[in-house]
Amino acid sequence: MSESITKEDLHEFGTMLLHNLHKAMKNSVAEQKKEDQPEWLKSKTVRKLMDMSPGSIQNLRITGRVRFKKVMGSYYYNRSDLLALFSTNT
Known part of the structure; x- marks a missing residue:
């Protein structure tokens, strides 16, 4: 059985990927800010x-x-x- 991928599937995947990347970058920046706070x-x-x-x-x-x-x-x-x-x- 062959599954076909639609444009909607790709769009949904892209949206999910961007959301996860944004979330990961936001968490990384927050952690870095805690460590890099100037005296x-x-x-x-x-x-x-x-x-x-x-x-x-x-x-x-x-x-x-x-x-x-x-x-x-x-x-x-x-x-x-x-x-x-x-x-x-x-």
Whole structure:
């Protein structure tokens, strides 16, 4: 008995294959992001992640509540300090 493959079968297979590839790539990227998280975050990233104003992040810097580095005019903040600060204040 010979089975014939229709265009619909190929289309369904292609859709399933693309879905599985997309899912695998998404999982791979998520795992890589966990491993590749930088120790120091740029001000813009901190403000976006924490939903903070520029003044709020400046206040944390001035009061010494988080470690920071200034590199060529850009401020970078220590990830572990930020996590510790916001995990104790929640």
